[in-house]
Amino acid sequence: MRAEAWLFTGVAVFFALTGGVYAALSDDPAGIAALMVSLLMSGLVAAFLWRQFGRDGERPEDDENAEVAERGDRRFLFPARSYAPVVAAAGTALIGLGIVQGLWLTLIGFGLLAPGVFGFVFRGGAPDS
Incomplete structure (x- = not known):
């Protein structure tokens, strides 16, 4: 570090x-x-x-x-297969594009950002196989 x-x-x-x-x-x-x-x-x-x-x-x-x-004994911030960062980033990008292009894209961005934030808060991700 x-x-x-x-x-x-x-x-x-x-x-x-x-x-x-x-x-x-x-x-x-x-x-x-x-x-x-x-x-x-x-x-x-x-x-x-x-x-x-x-x-x-x-x-x-x-x-x-x-x-x-x-x-092995150290903690991670996210599970190894968490989709939350990708979903939140895509939602944020769509919100930014929606501000320029139109309200409909902003609403889609917020709809995509919500599960991403939910995944961050509750550490959602794909189940380990």
């Missing part, structure tokens, strides 16, 4: 430097806002990863000599 934390910390620093230079040399408020939002989002991910690393330490995936069995 430490490698991912360093990666997103580097991205946040890049956006901080780029945004600072861009804000000093440009009068474009949209570009400045976009760079600052990118800085905040990458900083949020970096903070989460550093917190998880501090709480859990090194993962078995980070050790080149780790055995597969060492991963």
Whole structure:
């Protein structure tokens, strides 16, 4: 987890430097806002990863000599065959398209997003075979 934390910390620093230079040399408020939002989002991910690393330490995936069995006692966020992320992403994409194309597509998107959120909340997925 430490490698991912360093990666997103580097991205946040890049956006901080780029945004600072861009804000000093440009009068474009949209570009400045976009760079600052990118800085905040990458900083949020970096903070989460550093917190998880501090709480859990090194993962078995980070050790080149780790055995597969060492991963067995750790919890997962989703079941291995969960369709909830895919369904929720498709519903969100249809909502975004519906805002541009028309209300009917937005309603279909909300209809698809609802089971995706339900799957997230109740950890729905395909049964293990």
